Amino acid sequence: MAPWSVAGVSQLSTSPSVPVSLVPSPGGEEGATWVRVALDVPLAGLFDYRAPAGARVGQRAIVSFGRREMVGIVIETPVAPAVAVEQVKDVVQMLDDLPPFPDDWLKLAAFAADYYQRPLGEVMLPALPGPLRKPAAYQGLRAAGGPVARLDARAARAAKPKRTRRKKDQAPDDERALTSEENVSASENAEATSALPPVSLPTLNASQQEAVEALSGLSGFKPVLLHGVTGSGKTEVYLRVAERVLREGRQVMLLVPEINLTPQLEQVFRRRLEAIAGTGGVAVLHSGLADGERLQAWLRAVRGQARVLLGTRLSLFTPLPDLGLIVVDEEHDPSYKQQEGLRYSARDLAIWRARDRGVPIILGSATPSMETWHHAQTGRYLLLSLPQRALAAEPPRIRLLDTRNVKLQQGLAPPLLQAVAQRLEKGEQSLIFLNRRGYAPVLHCDACGWVSGCPRCSAYMVLHRQPPRVPGGPGRHELRCHHCGWQQRVPMACPDCGNQDLQPMGRGTQRLEEHLGELFPGARIARIDADSTRRKGSAQELFARMHAGDIDILVGTQMVAKGHDFQNLGFVGVLNADAMLFSHDFRAPERLFAQLMQVAGRAGRAGTPAEVYIQTGYPEQPLYQALVRHDYAGFARYALRERESAGLPPFAYQALLTAEARELAQAQAFLAQARAWTERTDGTDSSQAADMSRITLYDPVPLRVVRVANVERAQLLVESDSRPALQGFLRAWAGVLPGLAATARVRWHLEVDPLEI
DNA sequence: AGCACGCCGACT
DNA sequence: GTCGGCGTGCTC
Numbered sequence: 001m002a003p004w005s006v007a008g009v010s011q012l013s014t015s016p017s018v019p020v021s022l023v024p025s026p027g028g029e030e031g032a033t034w035v036r037v038a039l040d041v042p043l044a045g046l047f048d049y050r051a052p053a054g055a056r057v058g059q060r061a062i063v064s065f066g067r068r069e070m071v072g073i074v075i076e077t078p079v080a081p082a083v084a085v086e087q088v089k090d091v092v093q094m095l096d097d098l099p100p101f102p103d104d105w106l107k108l109a110a111f112a113a114d115y116y117q118r119p120l121g122e123v124m125l126p127a128l129p130g131p132l133r134k135p136a137a138y139q140g141l142r143a144a145g146g147p148v149a150r151l152d153a154r155a156a157r158a159a160k161p162k163r164t165r166r167k168k169d170q171a172p173d174d175e176r177a178l179t180s181e182e183n184v185s186a187s188e189n190a191e192a193t194s195a196l197p198p199v200s201l202p203t204l205n206a207s208q209q210e211a212v213e214a215l216s217g218l219s220g221f222k223p224v225l226l227h228g229v230t231g232s233g234k235t236e237v238y239l240r241v242a243e244r245v246l247r248e249g250r251q252v253m254l255l256v257p258e259i260n261l262t263p264q265l266e267q268v269f270r271r272r273l274e275a276i277a278g279t280g281g282v283a284v285l286h287s288g289l290a291d292g293e294r295l296q297a298w299l300r301a302v303r304g305q306a307r308v309l310l311g312t313r314l315s316l317f318t319p320l321p322d323l324g325l326i327v328v329d330e331e332h333d334p335s336y337k338q339q340e341g342l343r344y345s346a347r348d349l350a351i352w353r354a355r356d357r358g359v360p361i362i363l364g365s366a367t368p369s370m371e372t373w374h375h376a377q378t379g380r381y382l383l384l385s386l387p388q389r390a391l392a393a394e395p396p397r398i399r400l401l402d403t404r405n406v407k408l409q410q411g412l413a414p415p416l417l418q419a420v421a422q423r424l425e426k427g428e429q430s431l432i433f434l435n436r437r438g439y440a441p442v443l444h445c446d447a448c449g450w451v452s453g454c455p456r457c458s459a460y461m462v463l464h465r466q467p468p469r470v471p472g473g474p475g476r477h478e479l480r481c482h483h484c485g486w487q488q489r490v491p492m493a494c495p496d497c498g499n500q501d502l503q504p505m506g507r508g509t510q511r512l513e514e515h516l517g518e519l520f521p522g523a524r525i526a527r528i529d530a531d532s533t534r535r536k537g538s539a540q541e542l543f544a545r546m547h548a549g550d551i552d553i554l555v556g557t558q559m560v561a562k563g564h565d566f567q568n569l570g571f572v573g574v575l576n577a578d579a580m581l582f583s584h585d586f587r588a589p590e591r592l593f594a595q596l597m598q599v600a601g602r603a604g605r606a607g608t609p610a611e612v613y614i615q616t617g618y619p620e621q622p623l624y625q626a627l628v629r630h631d632y633a634g635f636a637r638y639a640l641r642e643r644e645s646a647g648l649p650p651f652a653y654q655a656l657l658t659a660e661a662r663e664l665a666q667a668q669a670f671l672a673q674a675r676a677w678t679e680r681t682d683g684t685d686s687s688q689a690a691d692m693s694r695i696t697l698y699d700p701v702p703l704r705v706v707r708v709a710n711v712e713r714a715q716l717l718v719e720s721d722s723r724p725a726l727q728g729f730l731r732a733w734a735g736v737l738p739g740l741a742a743t744a745r746v747r748w749h750l751e752v753d754p755l756e757i
Numbered sequence: 758a759g760c761a762c763g764c765c766g767a768c769t
Numbered sequence: 770g771t772c773g774g775c776g777t778g779c780t781c
Contacts, residue, residue, distance in 0.1 A: 037781080042758055047781040066780040067760055083781055744776085 026050045026088075034081050035091065037072035038121035039065055040133065044735070046120065047072070048081035051091040058100030062092040062135045069135040073101065073124050093138065097148040098302070105319040108353055115727070116752050117734035118342050126341060127317035129295040151296055204240070208233050211384040212240045218360045218382075223351055225331075225376040226364040228386030229395070229630070230601025231565075234364045235265065237386070238327050239272050241362065246276045246307050250324025250359075254310045255346060257333035258562065259286040263540075265329075269310055277307035285311030285318065313338060313346030316353070326354045331363035331372055332594055334755055343751045366601070366632065367594035370587075370643060371650040373636045396572070396600050396610040398628045400619040410515040411507045416573045416613050417519065424523055424552055428570030431554045432512060433561070433599050436576060437529040438462035439511045440504030443479065443490070447499035454481035458707040463490065463504050464531070467514065484709040512575070513555045520553065528556040561598040569603040574614040581621065584704060585756050586648050589623050593635050596627055647719070649753075653726045656754040657716040657737075660747045664702055664712040670742040671700035671716040677736055678729075694725040717757060 026032040031053030036046045049063050051074075059074045069092060081088045109127065113120040131137045131147035138146045144153070204212065211226060215237070218224070228234045242252045252273075259266060270282050283297040283306035300306035304321045311318075313336050328336070328347050336347045347363070354361035363372055363381070376383040401413045409417065420430045442460040443452040452461040461479035468475045477490045493500045504511070513527045526532075526542055533539035543564055545551050554560065580592040596614065603610035616624055626635035644651045657674055659667035675697050698717040706712050720726035734750060737743070 039781090040758085041780075043780075045781090049781065063781085065759095068780095081781070088781055 034078050034088070035061065035074045036076040036078050036082075037061060037063060038075050038119070038124050039063070039070050039072045040121045040125035041065070041070075042119065042122065044119055044738070046075055048078070048083060048088050049091045050088055051094060055091070055094055056100045058102065058106055060095040060098070060132070062095065062138060064089055064092055071095070071125065071133045071135055072121065075106070075120065092135075095138065095146070097146045098132070102319055102321070104353075104356060105317075107356060108317070108349070111352060111356075112342065112344055112349055114731070116342055116344055117730050117750050123342055127314070129298045130291045131295050147292075147295060148299065151292070151299065202233075202236055204236065205233065207386045208237055211237050211386060214382070214384055215241045215360065215362065216244055220358050220360075221355045222360045223354065223375070223381040224360060224362050225368055225372055225381045225383050226362050226386070227366070227368060227376070227383060227632075228364070229366045229632075230598065232366075232386035234329070234386060235268065238329070238362065238364065239269070242273060242308065242325060242327070243276055245325040246273065248324060249322065251301075251304065251306075251320045251322045252308045252325045252327070253315065253318075253320060253323060253350075254308065254327045254329065255315060255336070255350060256310065256312065256329045257335040259284065259310070259312055260288055260539075266310060269308065273308045281306055282308040282310060285309060285315040287312065287314060313344075316346040316349055323353075323357050324359055326350050326359065326361040327364065328361065329364045332365045332367055332369040332590075334591070337753075337755050343749070343754075345753060348753070367590075367597050368632075368636075370590055370636065370640055374640060374650045377640075394609045395630055396603050396612045398600060398612045398614065398630070400624050400628060401613050401615045402619045403615050403617050410519070411512070411575065412515070412519075412573075413613075413615050416615065419571050419611060419613060420516075420520065420553060420573065423571045424520060426570065427568075429546070429549070429552060429554065429566060429568050430571040430573065431556065431560060431566070431569055431599070431602060432516070432573045432575065433556060433558075434507070434509050434512055434575040435557050435580070435595075436506075436508045437510070437531055437557055438480065438482075438508035439465040439514075440508055441506040442504075444503050444505045445494040445497065445499050446501065446503055448494060448497040450494050450496045452479050454484065454486055456486055456707070456710045457481055457483045457705065459483050459705050461486070461488070462508065465510055465514075466531075467510075483705060486709075507575075509555050509557060516553055516555065523552040524550060525553045525555065526551045528554060528560050530557070530559065533559065558595060560602065561595055564602065566602055570610050572599055572603050572610065572612040574599065574612070577614055578616050578618060581616075581618065581623065586643070586646070587755065589639060593623055593627065593632070593639075597630075597632070600627075647721075652719050652721055653723050654754060654757070655718045655726060655730055656751045656757055657718065658703075658713060658749055658751065659700075659715070660711045660713045661745055662711065664706060664714060666742070666745050667712055667714040668700050668702075670740065670746040670748060671714055673740045673742045674733070674737055675700065675716060677740070678733070691722075691725045691728060694722050695720050695729050715757075 026034055033051050033053055033055055035049050035051040035055050037049055038046055047063070047065065049061070051061065055061070055074060055077065057074055057077060061072050061074060062069055063072050065072075109124045110120060112118075113123040116123075125133045144150055215224060226234055226237060238254065242254070245252050254269065256265065266284060273282050274280075280300070283300045285294065285297045285301070289297065297306070298318055301309045302319050302321070307322075309315055309318055309320065328350050331347050337343065337345045351361055365372070368376070372381065375381040401415055403413055406413050420432075423430050440463045443463050444450070452463070453459070454461050459481060461481050464476070464478050464480050466476040478487050479490055480487050491502065494502060509527050509529050510531075513525055516523070516525050526545065528539065528542050533542065539559070542551075546554055546564075546566055549568055574596060577592060577596065580588050580595075582588075600612040603612065614624065614627070618624065622638045623635060626632070626638065640650075643649065657671060659670045661667040661670070678692065678695070678697055696719045698719070700714050700716045703713040703715060706714075718726070718729070720729070730750065730752065737748065737750070
């Protein structure tokens, strides 16, 4: 990411609270003071209240706002309120169950608010565990002092029996008991003993050794790209560096894309790092946790009891008193970008945070994002490479199957089928990757041309056909819209002409599973996609069966690409990759390359030379050619050249204004007004610091799927070759957009650094 | 965003 | 006669 502007930070007052004696008196209680509070409301600005003496910046407060009560965070203690004194209400209750948030956390939130053009409160409050931002958690008899106090009390209770057993060597200290390391960890994980057996460390190969040494020599802020293919041992490098940082007494933040898909990683990190950080020294944070668990992990990290914080993007906003290292694993992964609310990139903010704290940050990937790779090439980031596979297994052989002159059998090329058959004979597993769930993408009437359109969206309804649970039983057939979730029964005949012979067009994973069953009657076939894993735990179950060798052929969507390595997987077939190659999105090739590398990497880790066949009608495409050579650098060179000549990121900076309304025209009208405003500003208005000469605004265009759930959408792309110019413009623009007349029946949002356009 | 207040249609 | 539609306006 480009030079960071820190302008937004100025909205934080760093001055200590003001001497109350010489100001417009807040009145009321003796020594009362004014506080300026951030609230989770979609309104720009902060809100002033009257608080008891001693209120501090960074402290939380329950305030009355309109007709409801909310939890806010004190950002300033101004000398006078910004509105008439009569309008200022009293704080309902200052909360002191936590120390005030530290300056660096407030600064991080302020930066994110400014960078992504959102109100400060909308950044800060959603970043906290749920109970800490609900006034209700502090009310009523049951609350007993709020969620933090309750949690601590529970931990103290749980620790009691242990304490009596060891009363000899530990004097009771009730103050300390609430937060002390041993008590909380005992409650969290009574099973895990602190006497872990010594872990035998894997031997590092030469390049791992070099990487660890280079990383150990770093002090202060430095972004490092750790580039290594699947199986090259990036995790071991993270671990060694993390261990070192822990020994220095500092905390480590490790971000992963999705924690549920990588339970092994969590196990490895726990085992290795708890040996240093102590039992309970590793906290795990992700959106799947219940409120209480999340609060507990967060508190442990905030209090410095947890020395390692392992988690998804939401962990980025956790205050860490002794942060010494940040690791972003799979840094290219799109799930680091939040797609609603504050649309932040946890990877980009992690880099900002590392700079702010003056600590190193490791970005790990086999297929880095073009942004990161570009920075590594220009020397802005340090590039460390792990070229070999650590386990000395041969990389999979990738072969392109030209589908232009081949007669496909149910969409499958003969060599692919032969490969599956061979692996079956050898008792090895096969994986067929098809990134399209359902039975067929559309149902079609040959007689009149009717297709299964969604009544609420401008999209096709997908045919789903679940095979019967018991042989001969009823299968579940239905049409489903993947955009809005609408479902209906499959019509027996064409709704338009009555033709009874409706045809499924194209192939999804369900149909593929069915075909493979017909082609390989003896084989054990399973499918992993969003449909087959809807039930909680069923994904784990299916992965376990695959690992146990109870599955011969696995059909899967991108869900199978992440995390899991299959020891006995000898063959990977890829279908329909071309669909992504020619997507409208300029980042599609980058995602396709990453995905194919990742899928290919699932196989052959244990030493079996694995094969990967990719069916394509365009084998000459540079992307596929680079893939066959396992040549990420070659692909990136080609992709970056294209980006540069087209003036696209990372050579330009973008923002996207999206509008939604019942009628497309309303959305378009809003965008037109938003655009027209920029023509009036033209740099002549000196109050707007925006340098319009460096800003390009494109025409508003409808989204490719215009209507979803009866809402029609359009968007307006803004581009600049200068990050500061774009930021300056967005700041001014975000200020006027809420006031535009056309906002009436329009919902809109502004996204900075959009991933998809 | 919530949550009110405020005027115009089909119902106990 | 009211319950309720969502239009508009405000929140320190």
